Amino acid sequence: MSKRRDPNTMDLFHDYQPPExxxxxxxxxxxxxxxxxxxxxxxxxxxxxxxxxxxxxxxxxxxxxxxxxxxxxxxxxxxxxxxxxxxxxxxxxxxxxxxxxxxxxxxxxxxxxxxxxPFRYGEVIQLWQTEERLAELERRRSALRGRVGGLLK
Structure with a gap:
């Protein structure tokens, strides 16, 4: 049995247009x-x-x-x-x-x-930038740990 689409409900993948x-x-x-x-x-x-x-x-x-x-x-x-x-x-x-x-x-x-x-997106952008910086720092830390190896023990 096929499901009928509710004409009053927006289809997220078909009808939604993200705001510019x-x-x-x-x-x-x-x-x-x-x-x-x-x-x-x-x-x-x-x-x-x-x-x-x-x-x-x-x-x-x-x-x-x-x-x-x-x-x-x-x-x-x-x-x-x-x-x-x-x-x-x-x-x-x-x-x-x-x-x-x-x-x-x-x-x-x-x-x-x-x-x-718009100003309201400023903190979203700052959050993304902060997460990018943290990810880069984590990559550097992992690389340094790999190179330093057993020296810290």
Whole structure:
């Protein structure tokens, strides 16, 4: 007798999709071009993904920073042709907060070979690193014991 699958119960091996932990854009968003062009593309993508108008983003960034940010500024930051307008770090931080696009963090991190992960995973990563170090120390200890042999008796 075959078992029927309960349609209301998720199949761990078929239905489950693990959450994306590392914040990063799809490779085609920032591929090709100079760094200026890549930055303009990811800024434009972040604003588009937010579902907010650039006018609304500018207003929220202005509130966040207590300084005037205009829609025109955002247009310039997102334009590869406008090499004379660069986003400042504080505006970049405000843009991340206002749009909720944490892939911008991943974009920056990738240049140094890192990834951006949510803070709540920090201790999990530290635990893994600690266990890796302990395993390496245990391998070294075993090797030394093998070489030292009977000298300790």
């Amino acid at each position: 932990v590392a914040a990063r854009f799809e490779p085609d968003v920032a591929k090709g071009g100079t760094l200026d062009v890549k930055i303009a593309r990811v800024l434009s993508e972040a604003m588009s993904r937010s579902g907010k108008s650039r006018e609304q983003i500018a207003a929220e960034m202005s509130d966040y920073l207590s300084q005037n940010v205009t829609e025109n500024m955002l247009d310039c930051y997102a334009s590869p042709a406008r090499r004379d307008h660069k986003i400042t770090l504080e505006r970049f931080i405000a843009l991340i907060d206002v749009t909720g696009c944490h892939e911008l963090l991943g974009f920056v991190c990738e240049f140094s070979g890192f990834v951006a992960v």
